[in-house]
Amino acid sequence: MRDIKTIPPTISIINYLASRGYKIVLFTYHTEVKFEFSNIHLIQLKKKPYPIGLLKRIAAKIYFHLKFYRFLFKHKHAVNIIWLGAPDVIGIYGFKGAIKVVYQFHELEQHRFNSCRKADYLVVPEENRGWITYFLAKLKTKPLLLPNIPNYGGFNISEDKEITALKNMGKITVLYSGLIDNKKRSLKELVKAFDFLPAKYVLVIIPSFVKVRNDLEDLKKYVKSLNLSGRVVFLNSRMPPNHLNTIAAADIGIGFYSATSLNNVYAAPNRLYEFVNFGTLLILPDFPAFKALSGVFPYAVNVTDISNPREISVIIEDIMLNINKQKNHYLHLKRLKGTMNILQEM
Structure with missing residues (x-):
């Protein structure tokens, strides 16, 4: 390997x-x-x-x-x-x-x-x-x-000071951490969604170390064109497993895959398990497998039409408006986390 x-x-x-x-x-x-x-x-x-x-x-x-x-x-x-x-x-x-x-x-x-x-x-x-x-x-x-479950045994979470600073300012943090591929990850649609959200909602983007064309620079220009520079925060890439500190601190996690291939539609994202493992609510595309998962684990796993910025904004607000319901359904999250731990405990 x-x-x-x-x-x-x-x-x-x-x-x-x-x-x-x-x-x-x-x-x-x-x-x-x-x-x-x-x-x-x-x-x-x-x-x-x-x-x-x-x-x-x-x-x-x-x-x-x-x-x-x-x-x-x-x-x-x-x-x-x-x-x-x-x-x-x-x-x-x-x-x-x-x-x-x-x-x-x-x-x-x-x-x-x-x-x-x-x-x-x-x-x-x-x-x-x-x-x-x-x-x-x-x-x-x-x-x-063999489920796509990461192994972070022995890693202890520490404070992500950048996320903490945003929260101290009263911000609600929505995190995308991963590949910056605007087409395959619907990132411009995600950014546009913040045009429909109150100012307290902030999108935090952590690029992976893999560079796709000039998509990162293009995305930053798009953010600027929408006058969202104060609402979309780009942080430095994190070497795994240090990115888990940010995942654990965020309010909402994003796991977007555009419908550009069978590989994306039937994605098996390790981000799903990472966000769930630390109790961070997750938004995924409304693909069949994710829809089924959201039915079994409501409030923990959420799905939406990621090609529609307005729909993305609605699900983000809905999650935060129903945060008390989410807390009541945290058992669902723990059940999913329990299935995740099976391999790690073998």
Whole structure:
């Protein structure tokens, strides 16, 4: 793997298998995760994270492959299973021999279907994705289901002073933390929604470290064009798991995915579990799986038409107007959190 941070839910699986006595060799470009089990052998190629930039990434990939195959050919007789966290190990199916390959299919990307068919076992994060992949990729067996649950065991929340400062000013904080892709995340619609909200509502945006075109700069220009510069706050990116401090402090969380692909419509966002884990109310698109979830966990999980700024503003205000109902239904939130903890406690 390129980097083991909080890749859902790889860390939980590694710990679970180790607890059952399996010998695990974790071969990764970089990780900051510490493992307690003595039967987990960590091979970390670099002390710094996977680089940013095309040429640097190509060089890193070549280096990774050289090291990986040198290790594999030397220890092939002792390897029973290879678990791939990404489909970027070139040639693995030609060299694996009798070794079984488990492919963790994170994203519903149709150009990866060939890799799905070649794998001995396929793991997906969401049930609908499993069925879609089963039929469209023409698999012989149904994929295994492993929920997209992050692993932040041992992380202690500390104060996010920037969010605290906003709250001390009487602001209601609505948080979007993630990829800045205006088309795939409906971020301009989200910003426009604040045109319909009272001044006490503030949108806090924390960009991920992944840059998509010039979307961040474009979004800032859009905010300025609407005269919302005082209502939309851009904070610096947070390296996981430090972003959890902000998630825990916000009043409302945003998990938007535009209907631009099957991957988005049947998204399995780890943000869902992150917001829920810290009791932060969440707004998601009105896609089938999220609608079902909002019915089971009302007030904790909310859905709306994210293509309509007015509808977004309505759900934001409705959440805060019904905050007492939300508190009465906090048990729903705890039930969802309980399901989330199953893997982390294995």
